[in-house]
Amino acid sequence: MTNWTRPEDIRHLLARRWQYGSLLAARLTGERPYPIELRLKHPGPRDIALRFGAVQDWIRALEHAAKPRQRYGYELRYTRTRNRVQGSNALPVSCLIASEDDALRLLGASAATKRFDAVSGRILERFPALRGWLAAHPHAALEHAEEWERILAVLEWFAAHPRSGRYLRELDIPGVDSKLIEGRLTLFRALLDEVLPEHTIDRSATGKRGFLQRYGLRGASPLVRFRILDPELYVSGLDDLTLPAERFRALPIRPRRVFITENRINGLVFPDCTGAIVVFGLGYGLEPLARTPWLSETAIHYWGDLDTHGFGILERLRAHLPRARSLLMDRATLEAHRRLWGQEPAAKRYRGEPHRLDENEWALFDDLRHDRLGERVRLEQERIGFGWLERALVPYR
Numbered sequence: 001m002t003n004w005t006r007p008e009d010i011r012h013l014l015a016r017r018w019q020y021g022s023l024l025a026a027r028l029t030g031e032r033p034y035p036i037e038l039r040l041k042h043p044g045p046r047d048i049a050l051r052f053g054a055v056q057d058w059i060r061a062l063e064h065a066a067k068p069r070q071r072y073g074y075e076l077r078y079t080r081t082r083n084r085v086q087g088s089n090a091l092p093v094s095c096l097i098a099s100e101d102d103a104l105r106l107l108g109a110s111a112a113t114k115r116f117d118a119v120s121g122r123i124l125e126r127f128p129a130l131r132g133w134l135a136a137h138p139h140a141a142l143e144h145a146e147e148w149e150r151i152l153a154v155l156e157w158f159a160a161h162p163r164s165g166r167y168l169r170e171l172d173i174p175g176v177d178s179k180l181i182e183g184r185l186t187l188f189r190a191l192l193d194e195v196l197p198e199h200t201i202d203r204s205a206t207g208k209r210g211f212l213q214r215y216g217l218r219g220a221s222p223l224v225r226f227r228i229l230d231p232e233l234y235v236s237g238l239d240d241l242t243l244p245a246e247r248f249r250a251l252p253i254r255p256r257r258v259f260i261t262e263n264r265i266n267g268l269v270f271p272d273c274t275g276a277i278v279v280f281g282l283g284y285g286l287e288p289l290a291r292t293p294w295l296s297e298t299a300i301h302y303w304g305d306l307d308t309h310g311f312g313i314l315e316r317l318r319a320h321l322p323r324a325r326s327l328l329m330d331r332a333t334l335e336a337h338r339r340l341w342g343q344e345p346a347a348k349r350y351r352g353e354p355h356r357l358d359e360n361e362w363a364l365f366d367d368l369r370h371d372r373l374g375e376r377v378r379l380e381q382e383r384i385g386f387g388w389l390e391r392a393l394v395p396y397r
Helices: 007-021 020-031 045-048 052-065 101-106 110-126 128-136 140-141 147-159 178-182 185-194 209-214 246-247 263-270 293-297 308-322 331-336 360-371 386-397
Strands: 034-037 075-083 087-097 223-228 240-244 257-261 274-280 299-303
Touching: 007 052, 007 101, 020 110, 020 140, 020 386, 034 308, 045 075, 052 087, 087 101, 087 246, 101 110, 110 128, 110 140, 110 147, 128 140, 128 185, 140 147, 140 178, 147 185, 185 209, 223 246, 223 263, 263 274, 274 299, 274 308, 299 308, 308 331, 308 360, 331 360
Parallel strands: 257 274, 257 299
Antiparallel strands: 034 087, 075 087, 223 240, 223 274
């Protein structure tokens, strides 16, 4: 076996340029990629001296597949070698693909190129701003060749209705249902970023989850579940409620104190407390709750797991509500429940650098993240004795 370049290797090298998109992109950018010269891995002097027959077979195979014989494809470039055993010989050292027609026929890509021309022509006729995107992603354009009429209809709708505030399901676009958009969010984000005016794009919203906010669509409101801990504040006799975030913001009662806890059972058994409510089960979805205007005027207490993840959530909460205080997230509570410690999953550990923890919180967080108390120490909030919670609430009841 040798590593000398074979005809199929030449097609493979050319196919890599096709896959990178540069050959199709040139049709839009005006660049001139031809002629393309490819260097060949060829026999050395020792091969010519000792394996002359194999060298001759290699040359014949290259010449048989070359343009002079096939009428398209590559042309060989030779160098003259002298060998004391075999004398003077012409050895192929590179090949030249002179034209686009040669390249496309060699690749079998003539039909795909015509299809790209048709697709890109339709796109640019309606959205000239997509020329750069097409040049950078020509194969994506081909991949969605059968869908472009519907894709362009979606782009035209967004251009005509910037930041509409509608649900995705509400968009009334002939021939298009919401599943077309939902299944291609990455594609639509790339295209909308190119065609929409800058002031209509919220670039702080990223990823698939941020798609709706990025383009001003309305999403399903996150739900806030809470219990009212003071019978004087019950709403129509109800104490356990779940409301969309915007309805929670318009709550007809104004508690003086709000407790936030992650564990659902802890929220359900949380003791009564004068003028207070407890919100539970939000996890990292704190932002919708934190955007409630009246919370900035309310005493906030956050009770999370005693691990790096819990302090990470506290850090995020304080980004919106800087006066929020922690509850039962202290060293005394952790040490008192040593026998109930578990291990924090490695994948959930908070890797950030918090700036909003107080001195005692930060010291405990630092010990936890550096495993000074043990490997990935974690005290889940539901393992804390109920008496500890009741004593912690005495000043507020």
